[in-house]
Amino acid sequence: GAVVSQHPSWVICKSGTSVKIECRSLDFQATTMFWYRQFPKQSLMLMATSNEGSKATYEQGVEKDKFLINHASLTLSTLTVTSAHPEDSSFYICSARVDPLAGAMTGYNEQFFGPGTRLTVL
Amino acid sequence: ILNVEQSPQSLHVQEGDSTNFTCSFPSSNFYALHWYRWETAKSPEALFVMTLNGDEKKKGRISATLNTKEGYSYLYIKGSQPEDSATYLCAFLNSGNTGKLIFGQGTTLQVKP
Numbered sequence: 001g002a003v004v005s006q007h008p009s010w011v012i013c014k015s016g017t018s019v020k021i022e023c024r025s026l027d028f029q030a031t032t033m034f035w036y037r038q039f040p041k042q043s044l045m046l047m048a049t050s051n052e053g054s055k056a057t058y059e060q061g062v063e064k065d066k067f068l069i070n071h072a073s074l075t076l077s078t079l080t081v082t083s084a085h086p087e088d089s090s091f092y093i094c095s096a097r098v099d100p101l102a103g104a105m106t107g108y109n110e111q112f113f114g115p116g117t118r119l120t121v122l
Numbered sequence: 123i124l125n126v127e128q129s130p131q132s133l134h135v136q137e138g139d140s141t142n143f144t145c146s147f148p149s150s151n152f153y154a155l156h157w158y159r160w161e162t163a164k165s166p167e168a169l170f171v172m173t174l175n176g177d178e179k180k181k182g183r184i185s186a187t188l189n190t191k192e193g194y195s196y197l198y199i200k201g202s203q204p205e206d207s208a209t210y211l212c213a214f215l216n217s218g219n220t221g222k223l224i225f226g227q228g229t230t231l232q233v234k235p
Contacts, residue, residue: 004165036225043126044211044225059222093166108154108173109221113166 003027004096006114013084014122020080021117023094030096033077034111035069038091047092050077084121092117124148126214128226135202136234142198143229145212149193153217157186157197160209160228169197169210202233 003026013019023033031052036044048069049057056069066088068080077096081088095111127146135141147155154173158166170179172188172195179186183200199206209230213223 009163034223041227043227044213046222049222108156108171109215109223110156110168110171111223112168113158115163115165 002098002112004094004112004114006094006117008117009115010118010120012120012122015085016083018080018082019084019119020078021092021094021119023077023079023096023114025075025096025112028096028098028112029074030077030098031074032097033071034095034097035067035077035079036093036095038093038116044093047079052077081119084119086121089119089121092119124214124216124224126212126224126226128210128212128229130229131227132230132232134232134234137203139202139233140198140200141202141231142196143210143231145195145197145226147193147195147212147214147224147226148216149191151217152190152193152214154215155188155195156213156215156223157195158211158213159184160211161207166211197229199231202231204233204235207231207233 005024007022033050035047037047038044046059047062050069050071052071058064071077093116095113097111129144157169159169160166170186175190177188185198188195209228211228213225
């Protein structure tokens with residue numbers, strides 16, 4: 001149980017185009033999902049917290065107009081990198097937190113991760 | 123700025139060797155420490171959630187300890203096997219924030235047969 005999928009696993013695009021990445025919780029509901037970014041040899045950095053039915057909360061320094069997050073259902077959050085540029089090339093990974101109603105939470109923010117998406121902007 | 127450090131950055135051991143690595147985190151406002159195992163091209167997999175000072179947790183050949191007063195956690199692997207090759211991440215959860223996990227850079231373990 002607690003499987004999170006992410007699609008696509010890799011994408012190459014031209015500068016100026018927009019790219020959408022999907023994050024799905026396959027066997028559980030997730031009111032809250034998280035989007036992280038990892039640059040080479042660096043740690044996973046939280047970009048934003050995605051809440052179903054409400055606006056995402058962005059971390060300091062992350063442009064909300066550049067990285068559009070939509071969490072329209074309890075099992076799907078999407079991250080759209082708008083007008084991507086080479087400096088946006090990175091590894092993007094999502095995670096989902098099991099809803100307390102599902103009975104699996106202890107309150108310590110356990111998250112289940114997708115396999116990530118490698119974005120290369122030419 | 124909350125800083126989580128892991129050492130070493132990478133480690134190469136022979137099959138059968140036991141090994142350990144460290145996660146250092148702020149000792150104030152501790153709430154929890156997570157350990158994840160991340161194999162290439164797969165999703166990070168949760169290993170442990172450590173919450174109390176002195177906690178020791180075990181899962182097969184992998185175990186972890188926690189010292190919240192001095193701000194460190196050790197992960198031990200006994201009798202390493204090639205399938206243990208992965209990056210091991212720790213993530214700190216601060217009691218003062220909204221549940222944001224602060225990750226270390228990871229320790230990449232390579233076990234040679």
